[in-house]
Amino acid sequence: MTETGIGAAVRRTEDQRFLTGNGNYTDDINVFGQTYAAFVRSPHAHAKINGINSTAAAAADGVVAILTGEELAADGVGPLICGWNIAGKNGVEAHNSPVHHALAMGKVNYVGDHVALVVAETQAQADSAAEMVEVDYEELPAVIGTGKALNHATTIHEEAPGNMCYDWEIGDASATDAAFANAAHTTTIEIVNNRVIPNAMEPRACLAQFNKGTGDWTLHVTSQNPHVHRLVMSAFNGVAPEHKLRVIAPDVGGGFGSKIFIYAEEVVCTWATRKVGRPIKWTAKRSESFLCDAHGRDHVSKAELALDADGKFLGLRVNTKANLGSYLSTFASAVPTYMYATLLAGTYTTPAIYCDVQGVFTNTAPVDAYRGAGRPEATYLLERVVETAAREMNIDPADLRRRNYIQPDAFPYQTPVVHQYDIGDYGASLDKACDMADVGGFAARRADSESRGKRRGLGYSSYIEACGIAPSAAVGALGGGVGLWESADIRFNATGSVTVMTGTHNHGQGHETAFAQVISEKLGVPIENIEIVEGDTDKGPFGMGTYGSRSIAVGGSAIVKAADKIVEKGKKIAAHCLEAAEDDIEFAGGNFTVAGTDKVMNIAEVAFTAYVPHNYPEGVEPGLHEQAFYDPLNFSFPAGVHICEVEIDPTTGETEIVNYTAVDDFGTIINPMIVEGQVHGGIGQGVGQAMLEGANYDENGQLVTGSYMDYTMPRADNLPNFNVGTTSTPSPLNPLGVKGAGEAGAIASPPAVINAITDACGGAMIDMPATQEKVWQACQAAE
Amino acid sequence: MYGFDYHRPGSVADAASALGGADDGKYLAGGQTLLATMKQRLASPSDLVDLGGIADLKGITVSGGSVSIGATTTHAEVAASADVQGAIPALAAMAGDIGDRQVRNAGTIGGSLANNDPAADYPAAILALGATITTNKRQIAADDFIVGMFETALEEDEIITSVSFPAPTSAAYMKFKQPASRFALVGVFVAKTAGGVRVAVTGATSVAHRGPKLEAALNENFSASAVDGVQIPVDHMNVDIHAGAEYRANLVKVMAKRAVEACG
Missing domain, CATH: 3.30.365.10 (Aldehyde oxidase/xanthine dehydrogenase, molybdopterin binding domain)
Structure with a gap:
């Protein structure tokens, strides 16, 4: 192990700027002619909108524009989407997917729902004008309570009868029932996984600009995945063509999942900036973060564990009601299904598992992935029922777990619920x-x-958890609308320093340090000569972003693949310069060496030669710049x-x-x-x-x-x-x-x-x- | 925050006249409640009359067995004062555990008392210690000063100038913090004074109040076990997401016992 290579406790290089107040967050960025946005938000959980009167507000000091859902729709901006289809029980092919307008169209469905956009010269003027917009609400009864939403007297969306998004199942019901029939002991618990609010240190923000000269948009946004933002906003919302939209996620102060999603605010501001001809800045107030960031968890479940007389698990049966909130957020549907129930085997050999999940709508903020996303819910339920069983059977809880562990020689281990550990x-x-x-x-x-x-x-x-999301074909087979590979681009500069661009995003994880360690180890370049670049669709290759503990497993693997290509090309150049056969060139610690000799060429010299190719192998392209895409073979299982x-x-x-x-x-x-x-x-x-x-x-x-x-x-x-x-x-x-x-x-x-x-x-x-x-x-x- | 006119008078008389001349003015002391409320657009005074520039309102003096604290003295200053620590250590400790460091460096004793938040600490302190509130108009006994939730005996333009605390034989304040805000979910201030035991409770009900049953029991027998026999009525207790009535009533008892034990 070198001092800066893999395994070294290198201090985080990015912390210098964060800890000295020199971070560059979205709200720190200001541009000429910038205006400020305020959203008129619903004070009601559930109401019809009979009219919006913005006459007085439009005349208020500093107001540039007041825009509503009708104008958004008239310009052809599409609704917000959910990117994962969940097929249900009994051959139901698609979940119920109510239209999610970025600005309300005649109805609001949670407190904080977006009703209108006010654009003004200052933030205070925008806030004041937003208060002056008169909205004629006709209140409707609210559907509240995860366990009470199904078949509630009030239906939130006509596309979702009984407030059901989906009724989904996994596992083998009859095998599980048979396991219970043979059980010596059954433990049953009813359990709530409480709803939490993400509370990233930096509130969400965006700054949307349109350049009339080039017809390009630039969107600075608090995103964990800028390319996904660009893809969704172009392909589905249609606010700008993909090649004309640059999305930059600069320094981002924490996400915990809540900044994966494509929210109304950035879609509306990107549309509106062209309409009003001015850049528009929006920064969430903390109270808006509480109301409108996608929340996490919120399950009500019943779990039953069947055991034999020795405490061996025979079967697990789970029913879960999962609160999805008022609308489906970007990946909401997958979290209580494939991110959750596929982990119900835990670390145990339970041979029969059945779980069904009803995803329900309520008049609350949308619920989506939050640090762990489904795996914490599975782990909490499973480890509570196991601990309870140990108490009921008077078995030491550690011993009960030990009796049921998948043994080290049993891998790869196929669980009854999709995953192969x-x-x-x-x-x-x-x-x-x-x-x-x-x-x-x-x-x-x-x-x-x-x-x-x-x-x-x-x-x-x-x-146990499933990280490193995920093999693209598996994602597609389970209803996901994206591929979950990752990319890396390694560009040696002529002076021997390295710029590494990757499609993941650093918002607290320490990528600038950890990825540099991987490069330092693999290519023998001093860590101070390595720059990690993320978060700008105009700079780096297309990538899928950071969530699901995927960055090192998927993004790091892409970096290794690209580094291997660098070494491969470097060998050709070194072989030519050292007058040896390519097969005789060995690479270690940054040096290309002719095996068994002291003839050596450092990678920095190879890079210089690649950019100044005066003495250069025939048929080899100049430059030392390689790219790789990596699609994982499986999840990883910490x-x-x-x-x-x-x-x-x-x-x-x-x-x-x-x-x-x-x-x-x-x-x-x-x-x-x-x-x-x-x-x-x-x-x-x-x-x-x-x-x-x-x-x-x-x-x-x-x-x-x-x-x-x-x-x-x-x-x-x-x-x-x-x-x-x-x-x-x-x-x-x-x-x-x-x-x-x-x-x-x-x-x-x-x-x-x-x-x-x-x-x-x-x-x-x-x-x-x-x-x-x-x-x-x-x-x-x-x- | 909405717009307002800002005044920074140099004397109490000028402050009172500035407020008198305002449409809907407010005195500003440390601003730890008022400014936060204004930022949320929940308050919109036409004028703020900042008392921070009035030298007469600052400072701590000890004489004749009592501690007098100027109205714009911050919590941090009270906590750090050797005079307060010497005469009434429980008061210094209480001030040192209000809010967080930023709050203690800005918030003032006068501001806290004039606001009279039902979960604030100072209202309990003045009640238990039998303090006297001096204003630009008169002197008010603590028992008369606290009127109701966010309500005091102060008139519209009246300014607290200082608060005088007679030093007790011994005293202790025990606070059980609301986990999010860290205000008092329940706080109990117990003081052994020349006139007998005084007990004040904050956070539990709509306003800080004396605890006559606790006082009677402790005058009889100043010990934690004496508290056990006291029935704490649950019917006026606050009920919110952080605590129900029974839990708050229990905490009154537990905090009272801890305070008695700390009095020694």
Whole structure:
């Protein structure tokens, strides 16, 4: 391992600009003639619009234009789309897909829904004029509650009878029923996966410009996937032809999934900038982020686990109602189906699994992928039912898991729910985690807590996730509308420095450092001579973006492929210059060497020769610039065991995480410091969901938790020092052996936390978030 | 935020006349509630009369067993004051645990009391410590000052100039924080004073209030176990997404016990 190569804890090069206030975010960018946008938003969860009167608002100071859905439609701008079709039970070929207008057409369906665009000279003028737009609403009853939406007296969309988007199933129902018929024990739980709000540090924003001279648009936007933005906005929304639209996602301050999606604001502003002839800036206020960023999770489920007398899992049966919100966001349909139920085997050999999912519409913000996207929901449900079964059968919860693990020699392992796991050693992670968490000393620690009037609990989570999304053909076969390959473009400059462009996007993950380490390792170039460029459709090759812990597994593999091509071409050039046969050239540490000799040529010299080809092999093109596209062979499957230990004050429900151990198998790790940071952040987010966060709509569809006064984000003092370790079974299916690490913490931690809290409270069921009040009530009941 | 006219008078008299001349004016102290409300366009005063330029309103003095704190003294200044720490350590500790660092460096004692948020800390402190509020017009006893939710005895143009706290024998404030805002979900201030035990509760109901049953029990027997026997009525407790009535009533009891224990 070199100091800057694979496996080195290189400090993040991008942090210099972030930590010194020199980041360049969308709202930092201002252009000549810029105007400001404000959206008129629905104050009602569900209402007809009988009319919009903007006469007074249009006459207000500084107003440039007020535009509505009718004008958007008249210009042929298409509705917002969902890119993944979910076929249902009984041969239903397509899910119900209500039209999602970017600006309302006669009806609004959630608080915050987009009614009109106000463009003005200043932000304050735009905000004031937006208040003056008179909208004649006729309120309708709101459909609220994931478990209550189906066949509600009120139907939100006529295209979705009974408020059903789809009724989908996976697995073998009759085999699962047979497993239950033979079970010695059945454990049943009813469980809620609470709705959460993403809360990226940087609110969403866009700056749309149209150049009358060239007929080109430039859109700066907070996007995790600028090429996908451009593709969807050209192919489906039709706001600009793909070759005339440049999408730039500059520095982006966190996404957690919420910046994957193509939202109304950027579509409307890109359309409107040409119409009004001025650049338009929109930056979400935090209260708009709460209302209108796609939310996450929101499931209500029943899970049944069948076991034999020895605790061996025989079958798992799950029904889930998944709240999709008022409209389908860009990838909403896939999250509670293929991103979720395909993980219900977990790390276990459960031979029969059946799950059906009803996706429902409610008068709430759209719900889509949020850090983990479906896998946290699967893991939470599975690890709660497993822990509950262990308690009911009086089997040690670690032992029950061990009895059911897929064994290391069983790979590749085909689960009953689509996925074929490539590799893993779950028992190794469990053993290491138990050791690091000192599970053996828990009984003594519990006794000590009890002597002080406290309660103590220990909870496990043995998770697996599918990362590195995804083989394009598999995505297509399951209804996805895109390919999920990745691209890389390596351009050596004549002076030996390297510019690497890739289609992924860095919004906190540390790509500028980790990808440079891969290049440094593979091509022997000093890391300070490597520039990673992402986020601009005019610079880099077409790529699919960053989400689903895919960047290193898919994007990193594309970089390796392109680097291999560089080496291949470099060998030809070096062979010519060194007067040797190409087959005799070896490449290592940045040097092309004639095998068995001291004849050597550094890659920088090769690059110079490629651009100044005075003495050059015949038939070889000048230049050292290679591109590769990589379509993965399979998902990757990070897995691991997290153990949480809590101490509770039963008089108040105050819950302190006194020990948290994470042992993760991410395969090869490029930068252990960045990965550990990802694990910390993920656990923090998962602890937030488990104990603190919860989007709360009242029965009228008003978001009660619409600010930080009421929506509880996790803070440093809610979290312990984390005890982090790894095991490693490198993935055999990609050239780096990597698996992805961005979401694991958020996937693994909620069940570990809740299993610990419920353990401390005598096994009572507690739904997330396990607030102090709920924990106090459980302690009261247990005493 | 809507537009407004800004005034920065140098004296209390000028401040009062500036407000008198305004259409719908407001005094601005630390602005930790008012400015946030204005930014959200939930308040739109025509004029802001900033009290920050009035030297007479700042500062802390100790004399004759009581601590007098100028109205525009910040929470951070109260927390860091050796005089307050020496005379009433519970008050310094309370001020040091209001909001966060930014809030404590801007927010003031006068602003907090004039606003009288039902979950603020200072209303409990003045009630438990039997403080006297001095204004540009008169002196008001704490028990008379707190009137209702966001409501005080202050007249429209009246300005708090200082707050005087008699030093107790011992005192302690225990706050159970609302997890998101970190205001008091329930806060209980207990003080042993020359005139007996005084207990004040904030966050639990629509306004900070004395706890007469707790006071009676603690005057009888100043111990945590005495609190156990007190029935905390649940019917006036606030109910919101963070806590129901029974939980808040329980927290009143637990915080009272912790405060009594901390009094020693």
